[in-house]
Structure formats: structure tokens, C-alpha cells
Amino acid sequence: MSLPHVLAVDDDEIIQRFVQMALDTEALELRQAGSVDEAVALLRSEGPVDLILTDLMLPGASGVDLVRTLRATPALLGSARIVVLSAGLNSATSQRLEAQGVWRQLHKPIAVSELQTAVRAALGMEQPVLEPDKPRRVTPDATPEQRAIDLHFGGDAALFHAFRTSCAAQFALDVTQGNALARAGDLPGLRRHAHSLASVFATLGEEAAATQARALQHACAQGQSSAIALWPALAQVLEHLSQKQ
Known part of the structure; x- marks a missing residue:
């Protein structure tokens, strides 16, 4: 029996890495695309998938545009469920997405366990048996790093540090990209860049940096x-942060 196929659409390589790490242990095949055009091209060439996980703020066409395109082109959508994963959700956008038949809407930053649970549910996979009598709590005096580990990585420090290491490698490239956008006066591009960085910073527990990114956005x-x-x-x-290990 073939594994279910998931297409994740996000232009931020760090978020792509987070999704990959979160779903690495799941019984599925993950494909990734960085834009609506890339996602549509992949679906045209390889056929429909079982689940589409998309951000809203993408270069060029948006995630909302992708949903509309898929709904208008049944051959591309097939029987796939659509899940939106974004930091840009508001009531008006949520209503539009619901009207377009989006199966679920998830907010960034998201915990690994929450993403895994949503993907399993969307694919009709069996959920693991949880221990309700052992809820994970964040102590009031926890460091920002420990809070991030508990809230977003289910207490898995090794997974957190692996993700942070991948972020550090990407941050130098983010500086170069941001410098180019600033020099060009590209406000829409800089807005998308700040939007993505805010989610990454929040996932890492770097709230001051996330606040700065949101202000720029x-x-x-x-x-x-x-x-x-x-x-x-x-x-x-x-x-x-690129030097922080």
C-alpha cells in the first residue's frame, strides 16, 4: 500500500525545514513548494496529493489564490484536503477560507505535536494514545528557550536544537535577502520576509526579535x-542569532 502524499507550500526555507522535521517520523511522502506557481506545476506534473498544507503570504499569488485555483480545477485538487498554516489569519480571511472549503486553519507558530495531529487527522491516520494525566506544563520561571522547547517541540530538546542549528545556517542568507529587498525599496517583499521571520523567532522563543519583525511587517x-x-x-x-548555538 502506497503512503499518502502531502504537499507543503511555504516560501520560507526555515518553515519548510520545520515542517519536514515535524513530519519526518510520519508514514507519508512529503513534497514542498515555495510558491503557488510551483505548487500548481508540481500537481500538474505529478498528479493530486492527499493533503495540501499552505501558508497564506507567498511571493506572487497568495495561499487564498491557491485555494481558489484548486477549487476551480478539480483535476489538480483531486480528493485532497486543504489545511492553511499561517500567522496571517484573521476573522475575515478565515470566513473566506471556510467558504472555499478549507478543512482546517492552523496558526503559526505551531507546536510539532499540533501539526502532527492535524496532518494525521486530515489523512485519516490512527492517532497515538496520549496520556491525559500527564499534561506538559511550562513553569513560570522557565527560560525562553525551555518555554519554546515545551510549547513548540513537546519537550524534545534535541529536536529544538536541531531546528535552531538549521535556522542559524539560514539566517545569514536571510540577512542578504533582506538587504537586497531594503535597497530595492521592495516593501511587499520585505513584508513577506518579516512575516516569515516573526514566525521563526516565535518558534525559537525569541519574542523580542519576533516583536521587531512584526513591527517591520x-x-x-x-x-x-x-x-x-x-x-x-x-x-x-x-x-x-546566526552565531547562537
Whole structure:
């Protein structure tokens, strides 16, 4: 019996890595795409999958556009369920997604266990037996790192550190990309970049950095000319975190 196929659509390589690590132990085949065009091309060439997991804020067409395209093209969608995983969900967007038949909406940052549970449910896979009498709690005096390990990685410190190491390798590239966007005055591109970074920082427990990224994202969304001036400080944060092991 062949394994179910999952297509994850996100332009952030760090988020792609997080999804890959979260689903690595699951009995499924994972494919990844960085844009709507890439996702559609993959579905046209390889055929429908069993589950599509997509972000909303993507380069070019959005995740909402992808949902519309799939609903309008049954040959691409097949019987796949669609799950949206995004930090950009609000009530209006959620209503539109529900109207388009999106099966579930998940918020970033997300815990590994929550993502695994949603994917298993979407694919009709058997859920593991949990121990309800042993809920995981975060102690009030826990460090930000320990809170992140408990909240997002189910207490698995090794998985957290593996993810952080992959992030550190990517952050230098993120600085280069952000510098190019800032020099070009590309506010939409810088907004997407900040949006992705905010989710990654929150997943790592770097809340101060996440707040800075959200401020940049908001300024870009408002079309503020001062938004570009916020980037250098965030670039310094990235450079610092790239050295953090």
C-alpha cells in the first residue's frame, strides 16, 4: 500500500525545514513548494496529493489564490484536503477560507505535536494514545528557550536544537535577502520576509526579535516610507542569532 502524499507550500526555507522535521517520523511522502506557481506545476506534473498544507503570504499569488485555483480545477485538487498554516489569519480571511472549503486553519507558530495531529487527522491516520494525566506544563520561571522547547517541540530538546542549528545556517542568507529587498525599496517583499521571520523567532522563543519583525511587517503593510529604516536593526538580530548555538 502506497503512503499518502502531502504537499507543503511555504516560501520560507526555515518553515519548510520545520515542517519536514515535524513530519519526518510520519508514514507519508512529503513534497514542498515555495510558491503557488510551483505548487500548481508540481500537481500538474505529478498528479493530486492527499493533503495540501499552505501558508497564506507567498511571493506572487497568495495561499487564498491557491485555494481558489484548486477549487476551480478539480483535476489538480483531486480528493485532497486543504489545511492553511499561517500567522496571517484573521476573522475575515478565515470566513473566506471556510467558504472555499478549507478543512482546517492552523496558526503559526505551531507546536510539532499540533501539526502532527492535524496532518494525521486530515489523512485519516490512527492517532497515538496520549496520556491525559500527564499534561506538559511550562513553569513560570522557565527560560525562553525551555518555554519554546515545551510549547513548540513537546519537550524534545534535541529536536529544538536541531531546528535552531538549521535556522542559524539560514539566517545569514536571510540577512542578504533582506538587504537586497531594503535597497530595492521592495516593501511587499520585505513584508513577506518579516512575516516569515516573526514566525521563526516565535518558534525559537525569541519574542523580542519576533516583536521587531512584526513591527517591520506592519510598517511595510502600511506603506510607511520609514519601514526600510527598521530593517538594519532586524538584520543585526539575525546576525547575532546566526552565531547562537
